[in-house]
Structure formats: C-alpha cells, structure tokens
Amino acid sequence: MTILARIPQLLVYGIISGSIISLGGIGVSLTYSILGFSNFAHGDFMALGAYIALGLFTLLTGLGIPNTTFGPLSFGFGFTVAFILAIGLTVIAVILIDRLLFRRLRRAGPIILMMSSIGVSLALRNILQFSWGPQPHYYNQLIQPAILIPALNIRIKPDEVFIIVVAIVLVVLVHAFMRYTKMGKAMRAMADNATLAQVTGINTDRVIIWTWVIGAGLAATAGILAGIENKFITPELGWQMLLSIFAGVVLGGIGNPYGAILGGMVIGISEEVSTVFISTGYKPVVAFVIMILMLLVKPTGLLGRKN
Amino acid sequence: MSLLTVEQVTSGYGDMEVLHDVSIVVNVQEIVTIIGPNGAGKSTLMKTIFGLLKPTTGAIQFAEHGIDGLSPDRIVRLGMAYVPQVENVFPSLTVRENLEMGAFIRNDDFSDRISEMFALFPVLERRGKQQVGKMSGGERQMVAMARALMLNPQLILLDEPSAALAPNLAQVIFERIVAVNETGVAILIVEQNAKGSLGLSDRGYVLAGGCNRFTDTGENLLANEEIGQLYLGG
Amino acid sequence: MEHFVGILNYIVFFAITAATYGILALGLNIQWGNTGLFNIGIAGFYALGAYTSALISGLPPSAWEGRTFGGFELPFIFGLLGAAVVCGVVALIIGAPTLRLRTDYLAIATIGIAETIRLVLSNEAWLTSGVWGLQQIPAPLYNSIHGATTRYLQGHPGLPMWLHDLIAKSYDWFYLALVLAILFILYLILERLVRSPWGRVIRAIREDEDATAMLGKNTFSFKMQALVLGAMIMGIGGSVYAHYARFVSPASFKPLYGTFIIWVMLILGGSGNNKGAILGSFTVWGIWAGTDFLTKYLPFSATQSASLRVILIAILLEVILLWRPQGLLPQKKHLSTPK
Numbered sequence: 001m002t003i004l005a006r007i008p009q010l011l012v013y014g015i016i017s018g019s020i021i022s023l024g025g026i027g028v029s030l031t032y033s034i035l036g037f038s039n040f041a042h043g044d045f046m047a048l049g050a051y052i053a054l055g056l057f058t059l060l061t062g063l064g065i066p067n068t069t070f071g072p073l074s075f076g077f078g079f080t081v082a083f084i085l086a087i088g089l090t091v092i093a094v095i096l097i098d099r100l101l102f103r104r105l106r107r108a109g110p111i112i113l114m115m116s117s118i119g120v121s122l123a124l125r126n127i128l129q130f131s132w133g134p135q136p137h138y139y140n141q142l143i144q145p146a147i148l149i150p151a152l153n154i155r156i157k158p159d160e161v162f163i164i165v166v167a168i169v170l171v172v173l174v175h176a177f178m179r180y181t182k183m184g185k186a187m188r189a190m191a192d193n194a195t196l197a198q199v200t201g202i203n204t205d206r207v208i209i210w211t212w213v214i215g216a217g218l219a220a221t222a223g224i225l226a227g228i229e230n231k232f233i234t235p236e237l238g239w240q241m242l243l244s245i246f247a248g249v250v251l252g253g254i255g256n257p258y259g260a261i262l263g264g265m266v267i268g269i270s271e272e273v274s275t276v277f278i279s280t281g282y283k284p285v286v287a288f289v290i291m292i293l294m295l296l297v298k299p300t301g302l303l304g305r306k307n
Numbered sequence: 308m309s310l311l312t313v314e315q316v317t318s319g320y321g322d323m324e325v326l327h328d329v330s331i332v333v334n335v336q337e338i339v340t341i342i343g344p345n346g347a348g349k350s351t352l353m354k355t356i357f358g359l360l361k362p363t364t365g366a367i368q369f370a371e372h373g374i375d376g377l378s379p380d381r382i383v384r385l386g387m388a389y390v391p392q393v394e395n396v397f398p399s400l401t402v403r404e405n406l407e408m409g410a411f412i413r414n415d416d417f418s419d420r421i422s423e424m425f426a427l428f429p430v431l432e433r434r435g436k437q438q439v440g441k442m443s444g445g446e447r448q449m450v451a452m453a454r455a456l457m458l459n460p461q462l463i464l465l466d467e468p469s470a471a472l473a474p475n476l477a478q479v480i481f482e483r484i485v486a487v488n489e490t491g492v493a494i495l496i497v498e499q500n501a502k503g504s505l506g507l508s509d510r511g512y513v514l515a516g517g518c519n520r521f522t523d524t525g526e527n528l529l530a531n532e533e534i535g536q537l538y539l540g541g
Numbered sequence: 542m543e544h545f546v547g548i549l550n551y552i553v554f555f556a557i558t559a560a561t562y563g564i565l566a567l568g569l570n571i572q573w574g575n576t577g578l579f580n581i582g583i584a585g586f587y588a589l590g591a592y593t594s595a596l597i598s599g600l601p602p603s604a605w606e607g608r609t610f611g612g613f614e615l616p617f618i619f620g621l622l623g624a625a626v627v628c629g630v631v632a633l634i635i636g637a638p639t640l641r642l643r644t645d646y647l648a649i650a651t652i653g654i655a656e657t658i659r660l661v662l663s664n665e666a667w668l669t670s671g672v673w674g675l676q677q678i679p680a681p682l683y684n685s686i687h688g689a690t691t692r693y694l695q696g697h698p699g700l701p702m703w704l705h706d707l708i709a710k711s712y713d714w715f716y717l718a719l720v721l722a723i724l725f726i727l728y729l730i731l732e733r734l735v736r737s738p739w740g741r742v743i744r745a746i747r748e749d750e751d752a753t754a755m756l757g758k759n760t761f762s763f764k765m766q767a768l769v770l771g772a773m774i775m776g777i778g779g780s781v782y783a784h785y786a787r788f789v790s791p792a793s794f795k796p797l798y799g800t801f802i803i804w805v806m807l808i809l810g811g812s813g814n815n816k817g818a819i820l821g822s823f824t825v826w827g828i829w830a831g832t833d834f835l836t837k838y839l840p841f842s843a844t845q846s847a848s849l850r851v852i853l854i855a856i857l858l859e860v861i862l863l864w865r866p867q868g869l870l871p872q873k874k875h876l877s878t879p880k
Contacts, residue, residue: 104863109646111579115804116862118581122801123855130841130848182407189408192397194676199391200454201383202411243656246649267468278412281664290848295646296638 003276005153010272012154016229018268019167023222024245025252025260026174027215033191033255034211035102036111042219043238043245044124045094049220050227050237051128053079054087055139072147072158074140074228083224090220094212121239128235136232163225170221171261173212178257183210191255243284246272247291253301262302268292309368310335310493311356311387311460316365316375318355325351326517328365333507338484338494340525342501345398349497350392352514353464356380356495368379370461384412388455388516392466395451402431405439405450409457417457420464424453441499445476449483462493469500477503505529542703550706553713559826560720561781566818567727568774574813574872575735575768577747578640579648582655584799586628586772589658590779591789592669594620595626595678598784602751607666607673617681621723621780627775631658632769640764655800663791674790676784681719719782724819727774731815743767744813753782797851802829805858813872820870829854 024046030077031039054210060078061067067078097120105113172290178184184204190197190207198204219238227233248267252259274286294301311333319325325348333339341349354360358379367375374382378387406424410417425432428449434442439450440442448468453465468484469477476498485507488494496506505511508525513534515524521534528534548627559811565587572578596611596619602857616621637649662669669675690711694700700708720846734740745753783789793799810821833851836846 024513031835038648040648101661101859108862108866112866114579114645114648115808116859118801118804119855119858119862122797123852123859125742126848126851126855130845130852134844170605179406182411185404185407186411189400189404192411193394193400195359196391196394196397197408199359199383200377200408200411201380202408203380205688243649243653248655250649279664282660285653285657286662288650291653292638292650294648295642299642 006276007273008152009154010275011269012156012160014269014272015265016163017272018248018265019164020222020226020229021241021244021248021268022261023167023170023218023225024241025248025264026171026257028245028249029252029255029257030187030191030211030215030258032249033228034187034194035106035113035208036194037110038246038254039123039215040114040117040242041097041121043240043242044121044128045090045216045238046223047128047225047233047235048093049086049090049216049232050151050223051132051235052089052220053224054132054139054229054233056085056089059072073162074144074159085134085226087217087220091213091216094216095209098208098212102162106200107135108141115235125235125239129240130234134235136234138232139161139227140231159228160266163229166221166225169219174218176246177214183207183261187211194266210260240284243286244268247287250291250296251301253304256301256303259301259303309333310337310370311495312366312368313352313356314366314368316352316355316362316367317355318351318360318362318363318365318406319421320351324363324517326355326362329514329517329519330365331512331519331522333462333493333495334491336491337524338489338496338507340496340501340504340508340511341514342498342511342528343507343520345499347514348517349514350466351517353389353495353497357387357464375486383458385497386458387462387464388458388460388462389464390451390455390466390468392470393447396439396447396454400439400443401438402450403435405454406457409454412418412458416417420457424456427456427490428453428483444472445479448472448480452483452487456487456492460492462495463487465496467497467499469498469503481507502529542701543706546703546706550710550713553710554715555826557713557717557720557785557828559823560717560724561778561785562803562806562822562826563710563724563819564720564727564781565775565803566732566810566822567724567815568771568778569803569807570815570818571731571734571743571767571774572771572815574811574818575740575747576743577750578764578768578771579644580651580768580771581648581800581806582651582653582658582805583775583803584794585651585655585658585783586632586775586797587779587799588662588789588791588794589631590624590628590776591783591794592626592662594781595675595783595789596625596669597674599678600789602670605710606670608670608675609667611668614679617679617784620727620784620824621736622847624776624780625773625791626776628772629769632772633765636765638769640761640768655796659791672791674788675783676788678787678789680712680716680784680787682715683712686715694816716785720785723777723781727777727820728815731774735815737764737848739766799816804856805854805861808866808868809861811868811870811872814868814870817868817870817872821868825854825857826870828840828857 024042027040028042057079060082065078067076069076101116102113105116144157144159147155148155178188186202186207187210189202190204226237242266248264249260251266252263270290271283271286309332313331315328317324317327329352345347349509355362356375362375366373369385369387372385381424397408412541430446431449431453469480481503484494496504505525505528511520511528512527565583569583572580597613598615598617599612601612602608602613635654639647642650663672690708694705694708742758742763746763752758806821806825807818809825811817832850836849
C-alpha cells in the first residue's frame with residue numbers, strides 16, 4: 001500500500017491512542033497547575049484503575065452478574081459496573097496517597113514531591129505485580145471484527161468508537177465543570193495563585209481533593225480504555241505511557257488542561273503516523289523528540305499560560 | 308470602639324525578625340494609614356495581622372476574637388479581608404468570576420452583593436466578562452478591592468493600593484477607598500504614597516526599622532514638617 | 542570454616558556491587574547533589590558505559606550473533622576510558638538542548654534520553670546484538686590470575702575444602718581491590734573538585750541559578766561540565782559492572798536497578814556529600830541484599846518477592862523524604878556561599 005493510502009488508518013489509530021493519552025494528560029496538567037508538581041505516578045494510577053476494573057469484573061462475574069455484550073461492543077453490564085466502581089476506588093486510593101504522603105510534603109517543594117511521586121510510581125507498579133504477576137492479563141480474548149468504512153479507507157472496531165466517544169464526553173464534562181461550577185472556578189483560581197486563593201477564603205483543601213478526583217478519575221478511565229483497546233494489561237502499562245503523556249502535556253502547555261488534550265492528540269497521531277518512516281519500536285522516541293523541540297522553540301507550549 | 312488591636316507584636320521570616328513590639332489600633336469605620344520607608348516592615352505587619360505570618364510575641368485582637376496564630380481562611384470568616392500589593396487578582400478568571408471567588412464561603416445567592424460592588428466600581432460592570440489579566444493596573448486594583456469586599460468585611464487591609472499607578476489613577480483609587488469606607492468598612496492602609504492616603508485617613512502610624520515611631524491624626528501627620536522630611540521625602 | 546568462607550565470598554560479591562553503585566552515586570552526586578541537575582536517566586549512561594567498554598575490549602562478533610560491529614579486544618583500561626569518553630560526549634550532545642530547561646522538564650527529558658538509549662541498544666542488533674546482549678566480556682587480568690590460581694590448586698590437591706574455595710575465588714578479591722581503588726581515586730578527585738572554586742560555583746547554581754548568573758558566571762557552561770563529568774563517572778561505573786558480570790543486555794539496566802536505586806542511595810546517604818553517596822550505596826545495597834535473604838522465608842514466588850523488595854525500597858525513600866530529606870550525612874558547608 002502506498003504511504004498516502006496508509007495515512008487515514010494511521011490517523012484513526014492516532015486518534016484512539018491520542019484520546020487515551022489526552023485523558024491521562026488532563027490529570028497531569030491539573031496536578032501541576034494546582035498542586036504545583038509533576039506527578040510521575042500518574043501513569044501508574046492508570047494501571048491501578050485498569051487492574052481494579054479487572055479484579056472487580058472477575059468478582060462480579062463470579063457473583064453471577066450478567067455480562068451479555070451491549071450490541072457490537074465487547075463488554076456488557078457486568079464490565080460496565082466494574083468500570084465505574086474501579087474509577088471510584090482508584091480515586092479513593094489516590095486521595096489516601098495524598099493524605100498520607102503528598103500532603104505532608106507540600107511544604108518541602110516541587111522537587112521533593114516529584115521524587116516522592118517516583119517512589120509512589122514504583123511502589124504502585126510493584127503492588128500490582130505482586131498481586132497479579134508480571135504476565136499480561138486479558139480483558140477480553142475475543143477478536144472483535146472491525147467495521148470497514150470504504151469511503152475513508154479505514155477500519156475501526158466498535159470498541160474503538162466507544163473509546164473515542166467516552167473521551168469526547170469526558171472532555172466536555174470536564175470543560176463544563178471547570179467553566180461553570182463554583183468548584184471548577186475555584187480550581188482555576190488556585191491554579192492562578194494558590195496563596196491568593198487562601199487569602200480569599202477558598203477552601204484550598206477541598207480544591208485539592210477535587211483535583212485528585214478529576215485527575216485520578218480520568219487516569220483510571222484512561223487505563224481501563226487502554227485495556228479495552230490493547231485487550232490485555234500489564235503492570236507496566238502506565239509507566240510505558242508516561243513519556244507520551246508528559247510529551248502531550250508539555251506540547252500543549254504544562255498547566256493547561258486544554259493544552260493537554262490538544263497535545264495528547266498530536267502526540268498520539270504523530271506516534272502512529274511515524275510508523276510509516278521508522279520502526280514501531282521507536283514510537284516513544286517520537287514523543288520525546290517532539291517534546292524537546294517544543295521546549296526549545298516555545299517552552300510554554302502551544303496553548304501556553306502567559307504567567 | 309476598637310475593632311483591631313495589635314499589641315507588642317514581633318514577627319518576621321525564619322530567623323530574621325522584622326517587626327519589634329509593634330502596636331496599632333484600628334477603630335470601627337476608621338481609615339488608618341501606616342507609612343514609613345522601604346523595609347520598615349509595613350507589609351510584614353499586614354501579613355502578620357492576616358495570618359500569613361505567625362507572630363513570635365504579642366497579641367492581635369479582632370472584633371473580640373484573639374486572632375494571632377489563626378490561619379487566613381479562619382480570619383476571613385471573622386470579617387477581615389486582605390488585598391495584597393501584587394498578584395492580588397486571578398488573572399485567568401473574569402471580573403465576575405473573581406468576585407464570585409471572593410464570596411466562595413457563601414452558599415446563598417449573592418447577586419445583590421455583586422450589584423453593590425458594581426455600584427461602587429462602575430467600570431467593573433462594563434467589563435464583567437473580561438479576563439482580569441488583560442485589564443489595566445487601575446482596573447485590576449478595583450477588582451482586587453471589590454473581591455475583598457464580597458463578604459461584607461468589617462475591616463479591609465490594603466497593601467500599597469496606589470503602587471505602580473499613575474497619579475490620576477491613584478487619585479481614583481483613593482476616592483474609591485473613601486466611598487468604600489462610607490459603606491461602613493474600616494480600612495487599614497499601608498502606603499508609600501503617604502501624602503495621598505494620609506489626606507483621607509483618620510489616623511496614621513509611622514513605622515521605621517520595624518518599630519513604632521510616631522502616631523497622630525492623618526491631618527496632623529500631613530502637616531508635620533519633621534515627619535515630612537524624614538519619611539515623606541520632603 | 543566452610544561456612545565462613547562462603548559468607549566471605551558473598552561479602553566480596555556484595556562489596557563489588559555496592560562499590561559499583563558507589564561510583565554511580567558519586568556521578569549522580571556531581572549532577573544532582575552539587576549542581577541540582579535532576580537526572581532520572583542514570584540507567585542510560587550506566588548502560589552506555591557498560592556496552593562501550595564491552596565492545597571496546599570484547600571479542601569480535603561470532604557467526605551466530607546479530608552483531609557486526611565491535612569487539613576490538615583492547616585492554617580493560619581502554620574499555621574503561623572509552624566508556625567515560627563516550628558517555629561524556631553523549632552527555633554533551635544531550636545537554637545542549639536540555640540543560641536550559643527547568644528542573645521538572647529536565648527530569649522528563651532524562652527519562653526520554655534513557656529510554657532512547659535503551660531502545661537503540663535493544664533494536665540496533667548490528668551494534669549491540671539487541672536483546673541477546675553481549676556475552677563473554679573479558680575481565681581484566683582474568684587469564685593471568687585465574688590461570689595462576691588454577692595451577693596452584695592443581696599443584697596442591699591436599700588443601701582443606703575451605704582453603705580451596707577461598708583461593709578459587711581469588712580473582713574476585715582482585716576485582717574487589719580494583720573497584721575499591723577506582724572508587725577511592727574518584728572519591729579523592731571529586732572531593733578536591735567539590736572544595737575548589739569550581740565546586741563553589743556549581744553549588745551556588747544549585748541554590749540560586751539566577752543569582753549566580755547575575756554574578757557573571759556562565760551557568761550553562763558549568764552545568765554542562767557537571768553533567769558531562771557525572772556522566773563520565775557513570776560510564777566508568779558501567780564499565781566496572783560489565784567486566785564483572787561479563788554479560789550485558791538491555792534488561793540489565795532496567796530503571797529500577799539502573800536509576801531508582803541509585804537515587805535512593807544518594808538521598809539516604811546525603812545529597813551533596815561524597816562520603817554520603819558511598820555510605821548510601823553500601824547501606825541501601827545492604828538492605829536490598831538483606832531483604833533477599835528475608836524473603837526466602839516467605840511463602841511467595843520469586844517475582845513476588847522481588848516486587849516486595851522494591852516496595853520496601855520505595856517505602857524507604859518516602860520515609861527518608863518525610864523525616865530526613867537531607868540524608869544521613871548532610872551536605873557540608875565548605876565555604877560561605879557568596880551573597
């Protein structure tokens with residue numbers, strides 16, 4: 001197939017992977033702007049969500065909850081319940097980590113927090129490995145037939161459409177939340193100036209909890225979606241995506257959730273399209289190079305913050 | 308009647324002591340200005356009163372509560388508000404959103420209060436949906452003050468409200484300060500531009516080297532030639 | 542007595558590994574402890590140094606290896622120096638675009654660099670034999686010493702078992718002496734450097750780069766020097782590792798062993814303190830080895846025990862950050878910093 005003919009399909013793959021990267025990136029951006037540090041454990045929050053979903057699903061299936069598939073999708077009611085519960089449990093786990101650890105280190109500054117998050121990242125990954133083992137665990141062994149769209153020369157699976165729809169819906173919800181709700185405005189205020197937020201009487205502790213709720217919730221979702229897309233998960237799932245996620249965040253403008261979305265999509269698409277020219281083994285390097293180029297040319301990113 | 312009493316307060320940053328046994332009083336609905344040279348500790352005093360710094364000795368009373376050692380979000384709930392000198396607005400939020408943040412603690416409908424703020428600062432009503440970061444210095448200062456007034460405080464602390472403003476704009480700000488005071492709010496001002504603010508103050512304190520040097524009515528301080536030479540640049 | 546010799550031989554193995562980590566920690570101490578460069582890509586330089594040294598002093602590729610490059614069979618010292626030079630050059634290339642970045646950006650960039658190096662080592666089989674790795678890496682003076690001990694043991698068949706075992710391991714004793722010597726020499730050099738005017742400048746950069754720049758110092762140049770020097774030392778560490786393990790593959794330098802554990806060593810020992818770097822490496826490696834023994838008594842599988850030990854090290858890091866972030870041996874104030 002000519003290079004040009006392959007591009008539409010690669011774009012589709014790029015949009016799918018970009019959607020997952022973007023969902024991860026929003027959390028990283030929010031954590032950075034409101035809590036003031038780069039959270040290296042974010043990828044592992046994704047993996048945590050993916051594994052909790054798997055565990056709950058196994059449990060629910062064992063309890064007899066039905067999972068007849070919804071139409072052309074690969075999963076049904078049982079998995080959906082597990083999905084939603086997993087998001088909730090991941091959020092609780094992350095808030096616990098914040099209370100026990102990050103909160104006590106807030107005064108120590110962003111570098112110590114960053115180091116601490118690296119430790120959390122390693123611990124989480126190994127807790128998952130301890131509990132489930134390093135081998136891949138399958139969400140779904142069935143091969144799902146792809147829908148062919150001849151006009152665009154692409155194939156896409158129903159699950160993949162689901163992923164993109166979920167990403168779009170969540171992005172819209174997050175946008176509405178940040179724009180129109182009191183807590184959303186308080187989060188934007190705290191991102192602007194945390195001391196002033198305190199002076200104004202904003203309950204900064206509550207803002208921080210909401211930041212984790214959204215960040216970890218999106219991360220868990222991204223992890224589960226990655227599991228649906230790849231059909232299997234490993235404990236390294238999150239760490240492997242971390243470089244792409246950070247690249248997307250930096251590309252879009254660190255601290256700006258909309259930038260994370262744009263950046264995530266660009267990175268996802270670039271990684272897939274790059275396979276035309278270079279071997280798939282080097283995909284993370286593409287993300288890395290794009291990030292470095294952006295940092296050299298415009299460090300504030302595509303949608304960078306002025307302050 | 309004394310609203311705020313600062314008694315023999317010592318405060319500073321880490322090991323560095325900036326204020327030494329400073330005492331001031333602000334009465335209900337008064338305008339009090341603190342003047343003094345750079346580095347006198349004026350801003351430090353404000354931060355200490357508002358709970359951003361902890362005093363090592365001394366006591367601070369506000370509306371019959373002891374507030375020394377309390378955190379800013381507690382003090383805000385007691386009826387005091389603070390407008391820092393710089394970075395005193397949320398630049399990426401609109402005017403309206405800044406005011407809404409000022410009323411964060413309130414769970415009821417405060418649109419009346421917003422209307423009152425727009426009445427005090429008409430220019431803000433016209434710019435209601437504009438991002439504050441894009442506004443001029445004078446307008447931002449008004450947003451900062453309106454934000455602080457959203458909770459109907461009894462006392463508002465203003466740290467150098469006219470700094471970095473052209474003289475005519477500074478004048479506008481001072482006029483607004485008088486208007487705010489007329490609604491019943493006591494105001495404590497720290498100022499470099501002493502002449503401007505002493506003119507509208509009931510009383511003033513001179514602070515230098517972290518200590519009380521002098522106190523008198525605003526009028527008298529303005530007229531006092533010695534003070535003028537030492538601290539007001541002649 | 543038998544038992545005692547067994548323990549002794551284990552201690553030699555332990556000490557060689559701990560000392561190797563000590564070298565790596567010294568390298569990180571120059572970059573992070575003194576200059577404030579947040580390098581999470583240590584594994585990249587570690588691997589690069591190991592592979593370079595192995596390729597310089599190793600055998601030419603055999604028929605079945607995917608590799609076409611290298612194996613120059615040069616003496617160990619060339620491998621060591623080559624590793625240092627290559628790491629220094631790569632650091633120079635990497636530093637050019639990244640050193641102007643803020644700390645957290647630099648951190649992400651170093652992850653990317655280490656990942657790129659790992660991918661090149663895994664994918665470019667013509668250069669590195671890919672995932673199969675480099676085997677039969679020669680060890681310095683191995684033939685002479687091993688040959689001598691073998692001849693001695695053959696000539697003295699009546700030795701007690703414990704003495705036999707002790708002498709059979711003489712090469713390891715030699716290697717330990719070699720690594721300790723390299724560690725010591727590096728320590729001396731770095732202590733001199735750190736107390737010199739150069740050392741003062743890089744520490745001033747760590748404390749307040751803008752202020753140091755305003756004093757007229759070319760902070761970029763100093764940071765580059767620290768990056769390159771640190772990388773060269775890490776390359777030496779890699780070389781020392783390669784010639785002892787005598788086998789390297791991309792898997793030998795996973796981020797856990799190649800980067801994270803070294804960070805914990807430096808933070809525990811004391812960032813900014815060379816003695817602390819060495820103390821930290823021996824302490825943390827001791828904890829790591831100790832947990833190896835402990836987990837043998839637990840009913841878990843091998844991978845589970847490995848995970849448990851990593852979790853323990855991660856908890857150790859968090860505990861240090863919470864309660865004693867300056868480490869066991871805090872950074873000494875060599876001279877008052879310029880105001």
